[in-house]
Amino acid sequence: MDAEEVTGPTETGDWAGRHVCVAGIGLSGRAAARVLAERGARVTLVESRDGDGERAHAAGLEALGIAVRLGDGETLPEGADLVVASPGWRPDAPLPAAAAAAGIEFFGEVELAWRLRGPGPTGEPAPWLALTGTNGKTTAVRMLTGILKAAGHTPLAVGNVGTPIVEAVLDKTYDVFAVELSSYQLHWSSSVRPHAAAVLNVAPDHLDWHGSFDAYAAAKAKIFAPGTVAVVNADDPPAAALGPAGCTGFTLDVPASGQLGVVEDLLVDRAFVDDPRTSAAELAQLSDVRPFAPHNVANALAAAALARAFGVPPEAVREGLRAFVPDPHRISHVATVGGVDYVDDSKATNPHAAASSLAACRSAVWIAGGLLKGADVEDLVRSAADRLRGVVLLGRDRARIAEALARHAPDVPVVDVADTDTGAMDRVVTEAAGLAQPGDTVLLAPAGASWDMFTSYGARGDAFAAAVRRLAAVTPGGG
Template sequence: MGDRAVSAADWLDEADSASPWHEASVVVAGLGRSGFAAADALLERHAKVLLVDDSDSEENQDKAKLLGILGAEARIGPGSSATLPEDTDLVVTSPGWRPVWPLLAQAAERGIPIWGETELAWRFMHPDKVVPWLAVTGTNGKTTTTQMLESMLAAAGLKVACVGNIGRPVLEAINDEVDYDVFAVELSSFQLHWSPSLRLHSAAVLNLHDDHLEWYAHADEPAAAYAADKARIYHQVTHSCVYNVADPATEAMVEKADVVEGARAIGFTLGVPGPSMLGVVDDLLVDRAFIAQRQSSAIPLAGVADVVPNAPHNIENALAAAALARSFGVPATAIAEGLRNLHLGGHRIETVATHQGITWVDDSKATNPHAANSSLRAFEQVVWVAGGQAKGVTFDELVTTHAQRLRGAVLLGIDRDLIATALARHAPDVPVIVIDSSDTGAMAQAVAAAGSLAQAGDTVLLAPGCASKDMWSGYDARGDDFAAAVHELIGAQD
């Protein structure tokens, strides 16, 4: 591989921003937002950068052209990622690329390091722009909890950036002309898989349920591989490992974690908290962890009413965010203020309309069965709108749990029959309407069908339990179509 590649291999294991990146040949796999940020940061440090993406979309072409002006080489279009160049020292991959992807498999076989943008950001933050990370992962609730955390930190007067899987690459924040006090970081299992060096101030795993099993299909036990990546977030935590008391798998992760001596295990619960926990007492969120008298008392942080919506799973999110914020020294008053100041993005148990006694709710963000479970348990009588890309999971447990509250179900999307089969098996008396259309009018058909099943007092709930990209560009577009169809239906009824 030549003298240059050998010398890069000598220092990559311990690489940071001050390393001789001009010696390194780096392949950036994927030209999404994180890939663009990674390529830009590497070029700034004079690395030799090759961009690889099998999609030659107009957006990718524009990004490749811009990065080409800065010195990158680009290979985009079908088949571009089939072969890893011989002189490659490092691959920086998009989180969505699976380990079995030929380019990544070749890198692994040749012993070439594979990092994600998150790992690169952690490295490039050192040695002179180090910012503490408070990080959140879990099957569901990551984005909401990270936004809650950001709002609490800001209410305490701290300069905070909300980054990671939430949409903004960490590298972008590192390059801001702002001296941040702290980062609120959402991390997916994919990002954690490609980030071996993270050493976080505090971290939380909100919950663990089967999801993204298609990404882990290469593993002997996909669910175990998914869980192992989630558990990585606790590795070498310096202050607090936050876990869900109601989810023993998260506590087991903490027990097995290799943390810095002195790091604490902090639980959160919807019940009365024990010592070193946050919980709920008399409609108050309380802290029995970050006070000197935790063996005998607790202090109030906020009211349950400050959590909007105050569905049980969202109160859990608030408690997890509060635990992370308190681990960073945020005062109790800022917890309540942060919750009250919070304005979450749409499509999270969002009431679209109430008409003729029927409430229409958009929870398009519920992209797996566990998220749909959290949504369904918030309502008494539900006409359930569900379906999409199931990602290798099943719906039997979800249907069994909520069969008694289902007034009916309307199913659409590529894996609609999987849910229909679960309903037939475990809730045979529930009326089911299947929408076979996959065009842009499918959601309007689904909403009309749901309206035909709903009665006064019911909630029509879009909680798909599935990803959206079989029919939409994302869960937000799916939710927008649902809301538009609801308003059109209501308008026609008036």
């Protein structure tokens, strides 16, 4: 559906008199409630939790004339004629069912942002360059933002990162948005139409939310709207299958016509050039990609493809990648102790991400475990078996990884750390150090979420780094 075909209120439409239910009092929900209230809508925000934090947020919203109902996020407010949901609202939750039964439209804050888009510096709404995928979204969208800045644009990274998108699209400062979109956000969107969009990869994740891999992949595919320049990872069959015929691909191999790829030590473009059959544009060197790992080169190629689809010159791709500073907990080197590298990739919260991280190691002592969220680890363990020096397991679902290791890597030593107290990571790192030999990498790439033991993947990575530093302090020649 084209943006012009969207029914209902838009930025220039009439929100006054609408009774909008906003579901969720998180950052995006609060932003949506404020923006809608400013446009004259009568807003009722509902939230199932009722703690001190929620009450503090509610007081701020109520001061703006927004009604807030805590402790009940399942019942549709009387008289509501639209529901705008935070991205994590499950499809099988009572509120979406109640809206459907009442014939009331239910969508997410990304869809609201698309319908609310205001004029940018040119007087027209700023275009969106969008990314989705199981892994690498934040890294790729930040690479894209840097490339766009190097080309002289005024971009902003939004969506699943940064400023709430419903606020950002009303700011006339930005001439282009680099939009990270999760499967949740895409599920609750219907008319979003990016200028260009890319799917980095698709592997089983969030199956407990979507219900099946096919439903998860279908949500990802919604990023490709009519008229959108579609970009897919040609090396990832599930991602490639989502693209329309004739779409642009990126590959770690030598690119065919219509692709971006790698030739010797160069990233090259054979898609967005005058004659893709006979010419190519040099974009950057492999050494310009940091941290260097095969999956990060793929992220860089995806970012470059979106930038090139937007008309960015090759030299800006190189400048943007050289200026990129990786976020913490993404293949971050913590220390070298006794000839062993200790690497924090706590952001590897699913098997696909962990597989990519392990693939960058010649010989690894793997620290794994956490919440698998219904994901299968068989392929991960099978693919990594020949590079494992040892494994240290922690977290709630560690037994499932242990079972896969017994089947596919029976000769690899495995240490099970059942502890969950504040000293657990010190024991994990000590056990890993005991398994490692000089030249090995002790790699925290858990393949699971962190919430069983830590408040976030960042807290898990911080605990790992702190434990490594304590190990270095007591190891002769460490550091």
